[in-house]
Amino acid sequence: MADAPATGARRALYLEDLAVGDRFTSGTHALDAEQIKTFAQQFDPQPFHTDEEAAKATFFQGLAASGWHTAAITMRLLVDSGMPLAEGIIGSGGELHWAQPTRPDDVLHVESEVVEIVPSRSKPGRAMVQMHCRTLNQRGELLQSFKPKLVVTKRPAAQPA
């Protein structure tokens, strides 16, 4: 079983290392207006993501990160420090929700919890692990909630715990 919280953990966890209720906390990522605009110019070129002045008159009332930017930073935090799975973080998707806009001065981190573990019927060494990953800013405000189903495998026979 994993310790909780395993901040910045780099350990390689397999299926038998996980239990429902295990929690992980990632490191942090400091955002700024330049990052927001650079991502948006490539993937989500709408005024509220690319131009501080134009953003003021929009729904967001100021520059906000693309939700996909928040999601991408979340993934980077999970890969680097937030979810130390031995075979990698491999998901088929899940329910994604942006609770409030991510702003230029936000410092993001991700808190994750194992919600459910469903062993595969067809593949004995494998399970679908439901996680709940919450992306928060430095004030503890929820920016994004994601509930991915991940493919997690057992430790190979040759590799001791």
Place this chain on the structure above:
Amino acid sequence: MADAPATGARRALYLEDLAVGDRFTSGTHALDAEQIKTFAQQFDPQPFHTDEEAAKATFFQGLAASGWHTAAITMRLLVDSGMPLAEGIIGSGGELHWAQPTRPDDVLHVESEVVEIVPSRSKPGRAMVQMHCRTLNQRGELLQSFKPKLVVTKRPAAQPA
């Protein structure tokens, strides 16, 4: 009501222009290994997204795009040509599913459909519009399904249809 399909449409649609069943088809985006690796190095640095050789021995059995890369390209296609909403594409999230890996030679497009329109009780000029956005490759294979809820507003009084 919007025409179906409205390939490459640049018209600025408001709430009263939308009806359940309306469909939109985006332009295309041709992926390649360099784009996959560049995105992954920044946001999802796992071997199956960053290294063709290392990827062969993984779950994906070859280089695959990060799911977040598929999602980001999908957004760009929607913004450029796939969903011509006057006030922009503003979503609070939704159910996201990656049906199969996106590969280096894939050419992506997005087919979207209006599934449900729920008028806001508190804000008369606004509704939550449930869409179903399917990202497909050049063989018509489903890569990603996303069911966002979008904020859509009525045409301003001063602006004729």
